[in-house]
Amino acid sequence: MIYHDVETAPLAELRTVQDERLRETAVHAHENVPFYRDALDAAGVAPEDVGVAALDRLPFTTKEDFREEYPDGLFAVPDAEIRRVHASSGTTGKPKIVAYTEGDLDRWRSVMARSLAAAGIEPGDTVQNAYGYGLFTGGLGFHAGIEALGATVVPTGGGDTARQLTMLEDLGSDALACTPSYCLYLAEFADERGVDPRELPVSTVTIGAEPFTDPMRAEIEGALGVTAIDVYGLSEVIGPGVSIECAHAQEGLHVWEDHFYPEVVDPETGAVLPEGEEGELVLTTLTKEALPVLRYRTGDVTSLTREPCACGRTAARMDNVTGRTDDLLVVRGVNVYVSQIEAAMVEFEAVAPHYRIDLRREGTMDTMAITVEHHAGYDGSSERLRERIAERLGASLDVAPDELTVVGPGEIERTEVGKAKRVYDHR
Secondary structure: OOOOHHHHOOHHHHHHHHHHHHHHHHHHHHHHOHHHHHHHHHHOOOHHHOOHHHHHHOOOEOHHHHHHOOOOOOOOOOHHHOOEEEEEOOOOOOOEEEEEOHHHHHHHHHHHHHHHHHOOOOOOOEEEEOOOOOOOOHHHHHHHHHHHHOOEEEOOOOOOHHHHHHHHHHHOOOEEEEOHHHHHHHHHHHHHOOOOHHHOOOOEEEEOOOOOOHHHHHHHHHHHOOEEEEEEEEOOOOEEEEEEEOOOOOOOEEEOOOOEEEEEEOOOOOOEOOOOOOEEEEEEEOOOOOOOOOOEEEEEEEOEEOOOOOOOOOOOEEOOOOEEOOOEEEEOOEEEEHHHHHHHHOOOOOEEEEEEEEEEEEOOEEEEEEEEEEOOOOOOOHHHHHHHHHHHHHHHOOOOOOEEEEEOOOOOOOOOOOOOOOEEEOO
């Protein structure tokens, strides 16, 4: 279902819209955000001259910029015009704070409704929303989009799988929104309770917030008898709704280019890469008021194509995200930063500066095992130290390690040349 005419607009028409909105965004950011005023002036870029063809003249925005400008240094409107604040987890204990005007919320609802329509969800359908509600953007982003589309939302939020299953059965939900790993867990949970997952009423699942591969798609679709649609977004840009696969083709995620301009750059040099080449995704907002973002380095690894899609949409499509350029780990749909774990380790004098993280997939679920060393001079109880570390990690991480082991000095392999290897991803 085509939700908005711009989805099938000729590229020349779309480019005119992009150029106009990009100039407005650059001028807005230059006039109202000291960070961007300084960055644009330093680059010798006049905001009124900005266009898509010369976008690479603009400076990048990074996660470090969000941290340094915490909490509201990147806001472009007075507090009186802000209607909502969300937050994304950060590596230093401080979240990345994002804000929305009423206009921003309207546009977010619109792009989410457009996304859901592309996923095959129709007005009148019932959608069970199992993303978390709160400071993270997933739950409320989907909630508002479902309502804007004219569908019915069941706001179950994350967890309580028994209730999720009951609601799916009793309300006859047509669609489910959740992470891919939770989707698989729900199927296992239903099967263990004598419910055939394929007999559930759900026909579509929109999944995001963690890496999603074609083998996982096949497993989800086979386990539940559904069409699994990948959705992408991030809080710093708007939240979910930046791009999504169409149910018609399921061949790449359509980026809503009238609101978010995509580039792929070399992670090392920052040079813009040609179509089809894999690199780091960079996004520029074209319509954000409270928090305009120029050339944001997402850290997500993907590629772009402008080849026509069988569904008739003309916007660029991004491939499924294949990895990260930074230290972010995604475990069961939850963000875990290596630096968060390291920060917890250094608080203990008894713990040596050596640790190891092992990520595995057991069945369809991610597991995380952490191994740490105690100092040679430590003569206390390893079990007591383990309990103290576990308590500290529980306070700083949103997902607890499945295993935590304390070993003696020298038992963790050392790296003699190059960077120390901390993370071993066996998935």
